[in-house]
Amino acid sequence: MYTIYREVHPPTGVEHCIECHFFDSCRKSLVVAAASALRVYELHSSKPEGARNGTVGAQLVLAGEYQLYGNVQSLHKVQLSQTKRDTLLLSFKDAKLSLVEYDPENNDLRTVSLHCFEEDELSGGLVNNFHRPVVRVDPDGRCATMLVYGHHLAVLPFRHDVVFDEQEPTSPTTPSAGHTTKDFLPSYTVDLQSLTERVCNVKDIQFLHGYNSPTVFVLYEPIPTWAGRITLRRDTHCIVAISLNTSDHTSPVIWTVGNLPFDCCYALPVPRPIGGMVIVGANSLLYLNQSSPPYGVSLNSTAESTSNFPLRKQTALCITMDCSHAVFVSDEHFVATLRGGEIFVFTLVPEGMRGVRNILCEKVASSVITSCVCKLLDNFLFFGSRLGNSIVLSYTRKAHDFEDSLEASNKKRKVEQAIGEDLEDLEVYGMDAKTGPQLHTFKFEVCDSLLNIGPIANVTLGEPVFLSEEFTQGGIELELVACSGHGKNGALSVLQVWNHHKLALLLLQQSYCDLLCRGECVLRSSRHLSCQDAPICGLCSPRMTRIRLIHTAFLY
DSSP, X not given: OOSSOOOSSOOOOOOEEEEEOSSOTTSOEEEEEETTEEEEEXXXXXXXXXXXXXXXXXXXXXXXXXXXXXXXXXXXXXXXXXXXXXXXXXXXXXXXXXXXXXXXXXXXXXXXXXXXXXXXXXXXXXXXXXXOXXXXXXXXXXXXXXXXXXXXXXXXXXXXXXXXXXXXXXXSOOOOTTOOGGGXXXXXXXXXGXXXXXXXXXXEEEEOSSOSSOEEEEEEOSSOOOGGGTTTSOOOEEEEEEEOXXXXXXXXXEEEEEEEOTTEEEEEEOOTTTOSEEEXXXXXXXXXXXXXXXXXXXXXXXXXXXXXXXXXXXXXXXXXXXXXXXXXXSSSEEEEEOTTSEEXXXXXXXXXXXXXXXXXEEEEEEOOOOSEEEEETTTEXXXXXXXXXXXXXXXXXEEOXXXXXXXXXXXXXXHHHHHHHOHHHHXXXXXXXOOSOOOEEEEEEEEEEEOOOOSEXXXXXXXXXXXXXXXXXXXXXOEEEEEESOGGGOEXXXXXXXXXXXXXXXXXXXXXXXXXXXXXXXXXXXXXXXXGGSOSOGGGOHHHXXXXXXXXXXXX
């Protein structure tokens, strides 16, 4: 049965994550994709006894696990009109799209529709597709798009009205018994190279918030360059906004911006009421909005010499945003994790209704090297990782006390002078009117983690030590010891064929307790915590089992 391939351990590295109403509309779940495995977790939050004010604990509980016939390339969600739960959009190589949802009758996944865009006209003669099929969904759930072979957009419109046409043409999908083709309009493709602005070398696609029709934001680089050629060619990135008319399949270009820095990485849509888009580059952050002039800040001294884009200097900041991941936690704040695991909070200081006049940055913590990030409930974040354990963080937000800072006093003095010059504003707005945005400080705490034993750099096979004779009656049991993880997330993973419950109680408890307690003290000291809070016995501490230095996974 396993002549060619056999999977002896399920994948543990998390590559994609999203929060959705997977089971029903009353509760939210965390869906993670690890290669060909799709796992669903529920977050149970509680306030532990004796905890400080504002401290909230949480634990991830596995609610479902499903095996797929391929590695997931992109993951998103949408709420269809005739369902009480969210539908997942999964993309696979080379240009396949699958819509699945939970089936409560069979307690399994049910395929809603299947789409394949691998025609020769779309591939352009490519034998190998090096472009990842990225899936994006409109914020209002009107349609979904997928990047096909790097230069086509596959559009899948959704229908939310009640009146249906009996003679409506069916879309090229395969709907399940629980759905009809009335949930979908005919899918079509848009050739990006045939637009008025020739689009090629697409870096990222996103949907803009606050538009009457679905509007796709495309970040691309028509003429590529690299760091060694910036003296001759720089500011090569461009953006284009395409309005999708799903009824007559037209795609007019409504907004273009050129001459953006060459090191732009990806785009991050800004929710309403601010709207617009944040362009994340390796050395700079840009804010673009159709109704306001562009604004940018430099993240290090390199940005000034590699781009002619007008950037605001920040001398106290020296970071790079390549290989980073970000998510908005409020209308004005987004959290980003850098390639080294550092966590930064960025604040957009709005100007008027649709504009930004400053971008503030603050380092708040350090975490694992992440591959994806998403927001959970109201005050939790999930950081998925391929190189270490995925973790759940709880965050609390507290407003700054402006009266205790010198900057606030200077601002207050300027406001008083302005009020003295113009008494009409005093009559209209009053003395208690807010003259500027309210800044916040964030505090993060680790709540739970998901074990990851990959990637494995080396592995060896051997006999376990201190094994009693009662476990060797049927032969010697062998163990696999693997060097897993990367950098600061490295660990030793011990894989056993059986789960020896009695053996765990017969081990030298004191030696293991000393090892785990030392590891706890090291971790606490690195996080500026007191070593006195470390438990005496790590084997009986639920927190210790989640951050132990030697991870153990079992093969069944």
